[in-house]
Amino acid sequence: MSFRVALRPARAQALKATSLRVAGVQSRFLETSAAASELIGTLPEKGDEEFKVKLSNDTFHSYRCDPPSLEVSTTKDKMIELYSQMTLMRRMEQACDALYKAKMIRGFCHLAIGQEAVAVGMESAINGDDRVITSYRCHPFAVLRGGTVKGVIAELLGREDGMSKGKGGSMHIFTPSFFGGNGIVGAQVPVGAGIAFAQKYLGNKTVTFAMYGDGASNQGQVFEAYNMAKLWNLPCVFVCENNKYGMGTSAERSSQNTSFFTRGDQIPGIQANGMDVLSVHQACKFAKEWTTSGKGPLVLEFVTYRYGGHSMSDPGTTYRTRDEIQRMRSTQDAINGIKIYLNNWGILNDKETKNIDKAAKAEVEQAVTEAKESKPPGLEKFWEDVYFKGTEPPFMRGRTQDEIKYF
Ligand SMILES: Cc1ncc(C[n+]2csc(CCOP(=O)(O)OP(=O)(O)O)c2C)c(N)n1
Ligand SMILES: [Mg+2]
Numbered sequence: 001m002s003f004r005v006a007l008r009p010a011r012a013q014a015l016k017a018t019s020l021r022v023a024g025v026q027s028r029f030l031e032t033s034a035a036a037s038e039l040i041g042t043l044p045e046k047g048d049e050e051f052k053v054k055l056s057n058d059t060f061h062s063y064r065c066d067p068p069s070l071e072v073s074t075t076k077d078k079m080i081e082l083y084s085q086m087t088l089m090r091r092m093e094q095a096c097d098a099l100y101k102a103k104m105i106r107g108f109c110h111l112a113i114g115q116e117a118v119a120v121g122m123e124s125a126i127n128g129d130d131r132v133i134t135s136y137r138c139h140p141f142a143v144l145r146g147g148t149v150k151g152v153i154a155e156l157l158g159r160e161d162g163m164s165k166g167k168g169g170s171m172h173i174f175t176p177s178f179f180g181g182n183g184i185v186g187a188q189v190p191v192g193a194g195i196a197f198a199q200k201y202l203g204n205k206t207v208t209f210a211m212y213g214d215g216a217s218n219q220g221q222v223f224e225a226y227n228m229a230k231l232w233n234l235p236c237v238f239v240c241e242n243n244k245y246g247m248g249t250s251a252e253r254s255s256q257n258t259s260f261f262t263r264g265d266q267i268p269g270i271q272a273n274g275m276d277v278l279s280v281h282q283a284c285k286f287a288k289e290w291t292t293s294g295k296g297p298l299v300l301e302f303v304t305y306r307y308g309g310h311s312m313s314d315p316g317t318t319y320r321t322r323d324e325i326q327r328m329r330s331t332q333d334a335i336n337g338i339k340i341y342l343n344n345w346g347i348l349n350d351k352e353t354k355n356i357d358k359a360a361k362a363e364v365e366q367a368v369t370e371a372k373e374s375k376p377p378g379l380e381k382f383w384e385d386v387y388f389k390g391t392e393p394p395f396m397r398g399r400t401q402d403e404i405k406y407f
Pocket of ligand 2: 215241246
């Protein structure tokens with residue numbers, strides 16, 4: 001797939017009409033607009049009453065399987081929830097950005113600004129019995145999978161109210177249904193297959209979403225995990241968040257095949273618009289049904305875009321132009337996309353969406369205040385959580401040879 005896909009320039013119409021072959025399986029460009037879906041019929045009165053939306057014809061590409069249906073069922077309440085969650089996630093990440101720049105957050109920090117539709121859309125299609133594991137961009141999942149904004153921010157600040165008691169930091173945040181946050185490129189993918197193995201072994205009708213970036217897609221362990229998952233038909237969805245770049249390199253420069261959804265060999269794949277939250281929802285719903293009905297694993301590629309660099313220490317402008325970033329922000333922003341749906345379909349007016357944004361900002365500000373009030377963990381706390389409680393060895397060495405803790 002070409003990079004032009006994500007840019008969806010003015011000539012997208014002409015390109016779509018052209019017959020193109022990508023990896024021998026595709027003939028059309030993928031839609032990457034955040035607001036290309038259409039309301040079917042009229043809107044119901046009640047907030048919890050279902051209505052239907054038609055996704056753009058080019059929302060999905062598929063490999064060795066039929067694509068998901070283009071008809072999505074949703075409700076007004078769900079649409080408002082999606083918008084609220086996405087604005088909250090962005091406000092949280094913006095606060096992290098500011099705290100990092102103020103040198104209050106130290107070490108690594110990766111922000112998901114631009115990619116909010118992926119985490120929020122996925123969460124809307126799965127439940128707490130399903131499992132998610134990801135790499136660096138983990139803050140939204142940590143909140144959506146049972147954590148709190150305060151818990152994430154306090155963790156990044158290294159405070160004891162943090163989700164890992166201030167001892168982990170970014171990428172080291174977990175909940176019972178979220179296995180982190182992982183910093184070694186690709187390493188979480190086989191772990192995800194292992195979690196899916198446990199789900200199959202225990203006979204649970206649940207699924208694991210093992211996420212990785214385009215920059216991790218050439219790792220050998222990704223293919224080893226694919227192999228075992230298909231061999232044993234594990235309920236594992238391998239999710240490639242294709243934001244077009246790794247850490248300083250474009251996917252085109254690093255990958256001989258940038259159609260990441262076709263890379264599973266015998267494993268079917270779906271490529272989906274990762275900027276439209278409804279497309280993400282539909283793709284994840286499809287993936288959950290596919291894997292939990294015993295069909296084995298699936299590769300799911302979301303075409304998305306991050307506005308910032310790989311991490312706070314990457315300006316993100318040495319391997320792509322400022323113009324490109326600006327164009328993506330102004331024409332394909334995921335939050336703006338759902339706001340357009342809410343406004344155009346008459347679910348919320350402009351003032352109401354603004355109020356939601358204001359509430360998200362206030363919630364994050366409150367979380368930052370509370371997180372800052374929390375103290376760093378005392379030194380004695382560093383002896384805890386190394387071993388599972390009750391399984392500690394008789395003693396443990398500290399930073400120096402004479403620093404010994406007897407349990
Ligand atoms: C095994 C390993 N090699 C290299 C690195 C350094 N590194 C960190 S991120 C990254 C590229 C990540 O690209 P991608 O997965 O596309 O991430 P994103 O676009 O979300 O930033 C690299 C090479 C690492 N963390 N682990
Ligand atoms: Mg990437």
